[in-house]
Structure formats: C-alpha cells, structure tokens
Amino acid sequence: MNAPAIWRLRVRYFASLREVLGAEETVELPVGTTLGTLRDRLMLLDADHAQWLSRQRAVRCAVDQVMADESAPLRDGAEVAFFPPVTGG
Amino acid sequence: MVCPTVSIQLADFDVDVEVRALRAGDAGVGAVATFIGTVRDRGDGGAVQAMELEHYPGMTERAIESMVEQARSRFEIRGVRVIHRVGPLALQDQIVLVAVSSAHRRDAFLACEFLMDYLKTQAPFWKKETTADGARWVDARQADDAALARWGVSAGNAA
Numbered sequence: 615m616n617a618p619a620i621w622r623l624r625v626r627y628f629a630s631l632r633e634v635l636g637a638e639e640t641v642e643l644p645v646g647t648t649l650g651t652l653r654d655r656l657m658l659l660d661a662d663h664a665q666w667l668s669r670q671r672a673v674r675c676a677v678d679q680v681m682a683d684e685s686a687p688l689r690d691g692a693e694v695a696f697f698p699p700v701t702g703g
Numbered sequence: 704m705v706c707p708t709v710s711i712q713l714a715d716f717d718v719d720v721e722v723r724a725l726r727a728g729d730a731g732v733g734a735v736a737t738f739i740g741t742v743r744d745r746g747d748g749g750a751v752q753a754m755e756l757e758h759y760p761g762m763t764e765r766a767i768e769s770m771v772e773q774a775r776s777r778f779e780i781r782g783v784r785v786i787h788r789v790g791p792l793a794l795q796d797q798i799v800l801v802a803v804s805s806a807h808r809r810d811a812f813l814a815c816e817f818l819m820d821y822l823k824t825q826a827p828f829w830k831k832e833t834t835a836d837g838a839r840w841v842d843a844r845q846a847d848d849a850a851l852a853r854w855g856v857s858a859g860n861a862a
Contacts, residue, residue: 626759628759628827629757629829629840630829632757671862672861674860676759676762676827679761679762679765680765681766695762695827697759697827697829698829698840698843699842699843699860699861699862700824700825700826700827700828700829700843700860701828701829701830701841701842701843702756702758702787702799702822702826702827702828702829702830703740703787703798703799703819703822703823703826703828
C-alpha cells in the first residue's frame with residue numbers, strides 16, 4: 615500500500631486557546647508539513663484562529679507531547695498542541 | 704511498595720506522609736528538602752478569590768519525569784516526589800509539592816530549586832484566577848524564565 619499523500623493531524627488547544635478554539639480538531643495537510651506551516655493553515659480557518667494563533671501572541675507548541683518550535687517536522691497521525699505560556703507551580 | 708515519582712491529582716496531599724514514604728527504607732538519606740506552593744490571595748489582577756488549574760494529561764507527567772531525570776544527572780540525589788494538583792482550588796490550598804532526598808543538604812536544596820524553576824516554565828499547567836472582576840488566565844512571568852536561565856537552561860516561556 616502506498617503512503618498517503620496527506621497527513622491527518624490531531625490539533626489540541628489548552629487554557630485560553632481552548633476556550634475560544636475548542637479542545638481539538640482534525641486537520642489534513644500535505645505530506646512534509648512542518649509545525650510552522652500547520653500554524654499558517656490553521657490561521658486561515660476563521661477570524662478566531664487568525665487572532666489567537668497570531669505570531670503577535672505568545673503561543674507555545676508541542677508535537678507528540680514534547681515542546682517544539684515551528685521548524686519541528688510532523689508525521690501522519692501526529693498530535694500537535696497550541697497553548698499559552700505555562701503558569702503552573 | 705514503590706511510590707510513583709510524579710502525580711497529577713485533584714486531591715490534596717499530606718506532606719508528612721509523602722516525606723515518610725520518600726525516606727522509607729533508605730538509611731543513606733541524610734537530608735530532605737521540600738517545597739510547597741500554595742494559593743495566594745493576591746495576583747497581578749488584584750485580590751484572588753479562587754483558582755482553577757488546567758493541565759495537558761500525559762504531556763505534563765512526561766515533562767516532569769524528564770525534569771527529574773535532568774535533576775538526577777546534575778545532583779547527587781536519592782529520591783524525588785512531585786505532586787501537582789489540578790482542578791478547582793481555594794485560597795491557601797496546597798498546589799504543588801517537590802520533595803528531594805539526598806545524603807547531604809546541599810544537593811537536596813539545589814535539586815529542589817532546580818525542579819521548581821524547571822516546572823514553572825516547562826510543565827504544561829495553566830492557572831486561572833477568580834477575582835471580583837471575573838476569571839482571568841494568569842500571565843507567565845519573565846522572572847521565572849530568568850530563574851531557569853541561572854541553571855544554564857533557556858526557558859523561552861514568558862513572552
């Protein structure tokens with residue numbers, strides 16, 4: 615069986631981003647997509663995504679539950695998360 | 704019984720019970736350092752009435768476990784216990800416990816502080832405070848990034 619030409623990605627949001635964008639959504643993107651291009655594509659979905667994922671905002675990211683920057687490669691089935699700076703402790 | 708190193712839980716914790724378990728059966732322990740973080744009545748948004756804590760199930764536990772591994776590689780420590788609560792919390796409630804056992808106090812103190820500095824900026828938790836004006840998400844602090852930088856680790860958390 616050939617590898618799929620698209621990757622299906624699970625996108626999760628936490629804290630203030632979750633309140634506006636929802637807890638999670640599934641996105642299909644071309645093979646080879648990086649975290650940065652995923653963020654670009656999400657910002658095109660609607661005004662809320664554009665505002666809350668804007669690079670004017672402090673948004674942190676994780677890929678498969680590890681902190682990541684926008685150059686991070688993805689994979690089919692990856693779990694990507696966007697959230698504000700952390701404030702535990 | 705082997706105690707877990709990291710617990711994320713709704714329930715409160717008993718520091719005495721946790722320290723006793725950390726020391727149990729290890730006569731090589733000569734020092735235990737503990738840090739307890741609690742809900743304060745004032746935040747950046749004024750008087751705080753209550754707090755809610757959210758986390759990223761799975762990632763939070765793994766992130767803290769990896770911090771504990773880093774602490775073990777830097778310091779001579781024997782045991783570590785980290786408990787962090789999530790969900791609704793009231794004023795003065797306990798939020799977080801970091802307890803470290805070691806042969807001598809210096810490594811216990813250092814590892815405890817290192818773990819807290821790490822946790823503040825790298826563990827996915829988010830605090831939401833309730834004030835008289837409503838609920839607001841707590842802002843990350845530059846000072847917490849600076850605290851981790853003292854250990855030679857770049858935090859990149861606060862904007």
